[in-house]
Amino acid sequence: MTAPTGLGTSRAAAPDLLRSVFRQHAAGVAVITAPGARPAGFTATSLTSVAAEPPLVSFGISTGASSWPAVSEAGHIGVHILGEHQQELAATFARSGADRFAAPTSWRSGPYGVPVLDGVLAWLVCEVVARVPAGDHRIVLGRVVEGDPAVHPGPAGQSRPLLYHQGRFNALRD
Structure with a gap:
């Protein structure tokens, strides 16, 4: 079957096609x-609100990620919504081989021993209810058990979310 005319140049499905298309999709940034014995964490742009009753969220993680062993064993995980002033924090948790919990990262042990990052816009602690195979990733479903929805503004009282678009972190524009 050929593509209808007038739609531009199409490409066969492949990982690079998916990446190219999703570079056009702006996504919120979470950590x-x-x-664990060594806390683990990573930057995610795949966070999704799944259901309100019961309150469920999901995110994807590669089984090759350095954080996967901890996430694969964890009974609870933390979800942190980053503000536009937290680009460096997002980059730290995205960087391979980084000591993500060393200074200047500020955090504490929260409910169920989950590492809770300080200064984020909002956070949740979720009980892991499923890890669903999805290619070279797992989709993790978490039931929200605690959190802080209060906005913790950054410099100059800003409380706008950090976004990821075109392969880099961005802020909303007025």
Whole structure:
């Protein structure tokens, strides 16, 4: 079957096609954390609100990610919504081989021993209810058990979310 004319140049489905298309999709930026002998965490743009009753969220994680062993074992995980002033924090948790919980990252042990990052716009602690295979990733479903929805503004009282678009972190424009 050929593509209808007038739609531009189409490409066969492949990982690079998916990445190219999703570079056009702006996504909110979150950091997911998991407890353990060494806490683990990573930057995620795949966070999704799944259901309100019961309150469920989901995110994807590669089984090759350095955080996967901790997330695969964790009974609870943390979800942190980042503000536009937290680009460096997002970059730290996205950087391979970084000591993500070393200074200047500010955090504390929260409910169920989950690492909770300070200064984020909002955070949740979720009980892991499923890890669903999805190619080279797992979709993790978490039931919200605690959190802080209060906005913790950044410099100059800003409380706007951090976004990821075109391969870089961005802020909303007025």
